[in-house]
Amino acid sequence: MQVHNVQQGTPEWHALRSSYFTASEAPAMMGASKYQTRTDLLAMKKTGIVEEVTPQQQAIFDRGHATEELARPLVEEMLGEELYPIVGTSGNLLASMDGATMLGDTLFEHKLWNQGVVAQIRAGELQPHYYWQLEQQLLVSGAERVIFVCSDGTNTNFEHLEYRPVDGRREQLLAGWAQFEEDLGNFEVKEAKVEAIGAAPDQLPALRIDVTGMVTASNLDAFKAHALSVIGNINTELSTDKDFADADATVKWCGEVEDKLKAAKEHALSQTESIDVLFKAIDDITAETRRKRLELTSLVRARKESIRTDIVMDAAKALKAHIDQIDGTLGGRIRMPRVAADFAGAIKGKKSVSSLQEAADAELARAKIEASRIADGIRVNQATMNDLAKDHKFLFHDFQELVLKANDDLVALIKVRIDEHEKEQAELKRQQDEKAEQQRQQEELRKQQAAEQVAQQSAQEPVQEKPVTQQAVDPAPTATPITSAAPAVQQSTDDGQRIKLGDIVARLGFALTADFLHTLGFLPAEVKAGAKLYRASDFPLICAALIQHIQAVQAERAAA
Template sequence: MIIINVQQGTPEWHSARAKCFNASEAPAMMGVSPYMTRSELLRQKATGIVPDVDPATQRRFDDGHAAEAMARLLVEQNITGEDLYPIVATDDTGRLLASSDGATMLYDTGFEHKLWNEELAAQVRDGIVPESHRWQLDQQIAVFGFEKIIFVVSDGTTERFVWCAYRTTPERIARLMAGWEQFERDLAEYVPEPAAEAAPVGCAPEALPALRIEVTGMVTASNLEAFREHALAVFSGIKTDLQTDADFADAERTVKWCKEVEDRLDAAKQHALSQTATIDELFRTIDAIKEEARQKRLTLDRLVKSEKEARKLQIVTQAHQALVAHVQQLNARIAPASIPSSMYAPQMFGEAVKGLKSLDSMRDKVGTLLANAKVECNAVADRIDANRKTVEDMSLMPDFAVVCTKSTEDFAALLAMRVNARREAEEKRLAAERERIRAEEEAKAQRTAREAQAEMDRQAAAARAAEQAKLDAERAELRRQQEFIEAEQRRQRDAATVQAAKPAEKPEIVVAAVSEESDEKITLGQINARLAPVKIDAAGLAQIGFHPVGKERAAVLYRESDVSRICAALVRHLSAVSGQMREAA
């Protein structure tokens, strides 16, 4: 806020207002002022020409200032409880100006006074500030930062004193700013037209001379020829190219004038008929003049209606074309989205001029509607642009063209709902995928376990078969050795039997052979040759209790007499092993 140290009503105050957009002008800018149209405000801002204040208006201003001073005291005493100070300031840019009739020291409350008016007072008494005054208060709040404004209608007395508190909304402030921005653009493109001092009233052609006819059975005196020539000259000079409100007013007045000419000719004809029964030439002349007047009247009447409709259509069409061009520029900025077509339908301008008579009133109404429509389209385009920037993944908004015009809060809520829905769907998909993978892994594990078990069973079976084969081989080997031992035992028995069958004369030799151990030596290789195909090494013989008795070079030597005991020990060992294998089987 930039405070301007001027007093309201002074030349310095008027000078400051001339450079800014003023709060008191906001209703006119928005097209809701009962005192000034938007077109008139554009003209004043473009030309700097302000109508002079007449004495009656000045007296009303003076009365308003006097009532304002007294009302301020009543507000301080009965409402705010603190002093109010008139203030003039602009916003930080110096572009918008506001003059407050009073403000508190902290600028939390403002005061605006209007001179007593019964209709306005009735609305304020019901707690309503009319739209024609609200935009002024909105701009004061925008400039000063008031939380509220005490809006008073009074004549300075307690008898005629009504008030209500007014608070604005961020949406109205934004709408006000957008309105001034559009007004500024229109002002830059404005080409002022001469302002009419008063509405045209129209004028008819000059009066025709009085038609004088005297008859006494015949026409005795008449200026009919001169009247006809003059009338036809006047008719031919009537303007039928209608462009301005003045042209239409002239044409409408001329239509009435032509009807008066027809009526006067009828009266003259009737007067002549009262003097003579038939005067053919007189009647033909009068009828011709009358018909000319009638035709001209009908032509002008049709022209007035058709041309006024044409001008009305032109005003409406030009406004719609201007709005369409503006929307096309916005659509290029927010593509692929677009402004809803309902916001620039041509019917809106046709409805605006319904019931209006003058072209100026039509232009003003349509111009105000066009400016407001541009502001609304700008706001929608900004909203669409802002909404689009919040969407990182447009696949979430396949219907963006339909929902893009929602308020930022509603759009954000819709976007959040769709983001959550997609996240939940993705979580469900991932959960299902994890479950599928888990099931596949579980099935794979079970299949692997079955295959592993089958492989283990196969290996176990193969191991059992190998063990069984080994056991069978060992049993076969054991049987073979057993058979060898049994054969060796049979051989020894047979040898003993043979020895026992020898002659008795040599019993001492047998006893000596049996009782005494031989000192002869035998090598390990010779032992294995006797045991073949069984083979045993020195370590194996040591385990069954037989140790070498010497070495001859590399050969290990054992007693010859131990061979039978070695065989017996092997038999015992093999028998024990065989028994163990039978138990294991």
């Protein structure tokens, strides 16, 4: 906070305030002020014209300053510390504090004794009209709390509460001022509107009727012509506050004319029982007046409803345009949620066009502020997701819903999901490794059992050495034997069944070449499409020859 050496109420203080958004203006900016509308604040900031203070208002201000001075020692005694008035700024925000401690951790704000404020303090819940000012004071000063006091400067009438920042309000306040600054740039000052006062048509001339068995004197014809002319000229095109005020006044006027005509008719009737011309004229005027009254009543009601609908629809469109603009900045994958805005509720009870528009504009500003706050949170969460889960985004298909969480909650959820995923992957790898080990062990067991079976067969059928005969195809070039001499093998009876070298390798479980089989005394029986085929019946003999070869190699190694 930057502290300014100016005293509250001085010209220097007023000049400083004109360049900043002040804490006392925060309630109006948020549409919560009891004394100033948001539109009025926009106009004041745009033009720099401040409404003159009336003598009555100045008297209240002076009394408030006097009681503030009397209440300050009472608060100092309560805190055990001295308080100093201070004016500070932070960015484009300003706050004038009635008092602050030397360390600046506690502020003092005083309001003149008021039963309504006292009731809020005793209930422990301040209205927005008060807490937005306190939130800005805390934001600008960096203080921890405000001692909010309502008093008349005496111990007898002295109520207070301790106000601390409320979660979320600071963000709302900053978003509100950002939206206000944007609206201020686009704001156009409109001509001040004088309150519309309705005017009914000029009064009709007094209707004079004297009857003595017959009409003896009457200006009925002239009265009728004038009355119908006036009624015919009544405006039924309603658009401005003035038009509506005129229409409301005219409706009352029509009712009065009807009552007067009825009275004139009854007066004449009391003098004679049958004067058709007189009564017909009066009835005609009465009927026309009534028709116009009903027409205007219907038009006023319909037009007011139309204007209310137009104002609500225009505000809703403006909010949608604002949200669409935000959506364009979120990258396409994420879209803004629906932002609630009760424009119909905001204008309820408003009578004039200007008050309807002001209420809708205030609700629109509130909804825009809320939308901007949500968008800022989404952007923070997007950055968090890109930082913490850039390699695990496939775990967050529901990010549209997660993006609306508080950032701390999102961080925790991201870590939990990634941790659970890594545990699942580790468990899956463990299971795969365990399965592979089981398969390896089963394969080793199968090979061992196959070798034992071959060994048993070999032991039961001794191998007789005899020269190998060439069959079917020319042998492959003789490979250099691994042992000093290849064992002679007894060939089986050829039953016509063949087995590929690859099938022999698959059965044995290790690599074997045709050249090596040749050194053991086994030649292909056939060659088809480049594949060397052996007698299927020779497979037991091949196994026995391999065992003999291995035993021979083992014996040589032992002898060496």
